[in-house]
Amino acid sequence: MEKVNFRTKVLSRHLKQETPILNVILQSLPCLSYNPPELSEPAAVFYIKEMRKLMDGHNLEERDWFFGLILQSKIFNPVKRGGKVFLSPNYSQSKEQQRQITMRRIQYLVEHGFSKDWLTVKGPEDELRKLALLDCLFIYDHSLSIKMGVHFLLWGGAIQFFGTKRHHDKWLKDTEDYVVKGCFSMTELGHGSNVRGIETVTTYDSSTGEFVINTPCESAQKYWIGGAANHATRTIVFSQLIIDGGNQGVHAFIAQIRDENGDICLNIRIADCGHKIGLNGVDNGRIS
Numbered sequence: 001m002e003k004v005n006f007r008t009k010v011l012s013r014h015l016k017q018e019t020p021i022l023n024v025i026l027q028s029l030p031c032l033s034y035n036p037p038e039l040s041e042p043a044a045v046f047y048i049k050e051m052r053k054l055m056d057g058h059n060l061e062e063r064d065w066f067f068g069l070i071l072q073s074k075i076f077n078p079v080k081r082g083g084k085v086f087l088s089p090n091y092s093q094s095k096e097q098q099r100q101i102t103m104r105r106i107q108y109l110v111e112h113g114f115s116k117d118w119l120t121v122k123g124p125e126d127e128l129r130k131l132a133l134l135d136c137l138f139i140y141d142h143s144l145s146i147k148m149g150v151h152f153l154l155w156g157g158a159i160q161f162f163g164t165k166r167h168h169d170k171w172l173k174d175t176e177d178y179v180v181k182g183c184f185s186m187t188e189l190g191h192g193s194n195v196r197g198i199e200t201v202t203t204y205d206s207s208t209g210e211f212v213i214n215t216p217c218e219s220a221q222k223y224w225i226g227g228a229a230n231h232a233t234r235t236i237v238f239s240q241l242i243i244d245g246g247n248q249g250v251h252a253f254i255a256q257i258r259d260e261n262g263d264i265c266l267n268i269r270i271a272d273c274g275h276k277i278g279l280n281g282v283d284n285g286r287i288s
């Protein structure tokens with residue numbers, strides 16, 4: 001009711017074209033300042049620790065380790081309220097700032113052991129541990145989790161599941177250490193769900209033993225590729241494989257797109273997908 005009255009007064013002032021009252025003290029609205037519920041709500045009538053066990057389900061120690069780790073660094077944007085520290089990214093930052101800080105957060109996490117053995121150790125316990133850490137990443141920020149997910153789960157996962165020992169030995173450790181920065185080029189401008197129809201072509205040249213990857217038309221350009229616009233140095237490319245004129249269907253290839261200095265390689269074209277309504281910490285790009 002109070003709010004309606006306030007709005008009516010403001011609107012009638014506009015309609016009457018009254019000059020604004022200059023000595024009104026401006027106050028920020030309560031909805032613009034965050035206060036933890038503990039400060040205004042009554043205490044919980046259940047056992048918080050038990051509820052937490054139920055909600056999180058497994059690997060509580062690892063989850064606490066993660067939150068403790070990000071609490072130690074200013075790059076996770078700590079804010080103090082009511083004697084507590086809250087962590088949340090600043091979504092008012094520009095696209096460039098969000099991309100930069102997301103990258104710094106990944107480097108911090110990798111340096112502190114987040115991705116240790118991520119791809120080289122297997123077993124149900126390890127999978128649960130990874131699931132718990134991914135949960136925590138998503139709680140903190142979707143850009144951070146998606147950018148890491150593209151690198152570790154899409155690029156790394158493709159090598160793990162499509163590759164053989166030769167590929168594992170060459171790429172998995174460097175992927176865990178973030179020495180190689182991978183992305184995953186499946187979607188094309190003309191082809192999303194219908195991966196079978198993609199138009200990128202890889203032709204095997206038996207005289208040199210090379211696979212030559214080509215984008216034959218506009219709709220074949222790889223589109224929305226996370227990590228491509230700024231940081232990825234390698235990509236998995238999905239393409240039709242042509243051998244001796246015959247189409248062998250869709251196959252995955254590893255291709256280098258940037259050199260050690262981060263410069264785009266010869267014969268590779270990359271364009272930025274630009275600002276998005278969300279996930280601006282992820283540098284989505286187009287590759288051909």
Ligand SMILES: Cc1cc2nc3c(=O)[nH]c(=O)nc-3n(C[C@H](O)[C@H](O)[C@H](O)COP(=O)(O)OP(=O)(O)OC[C@H]3O[C@@H](n4cnc5c(N)ncnc54)[C@H](O)[C@@H]3O)c2cc1C
Pocket residue numbers: 150184185186187190191192193194223224225226279284
């Ligand atoms: C922010 C962002 C990041 C991305 N990152 C990557 C990345 O890193 N690498 C990558 O390869 N791709 C990436 N993608 C692409 C993403 O995987 C595709 O958008 C997705 O595969 C869907 O393809 P599409 O957008 O062409 O939609 P379409 O395939 O054209 O689908 C459009 C609509 O039609 C429906 N539809 C499609 N086919 C059928 C069918 N047979 N039956 C019924 N309904 C159907 C879909 O459900 C959808 O609602 C990204 C996309 C976004 C938006």
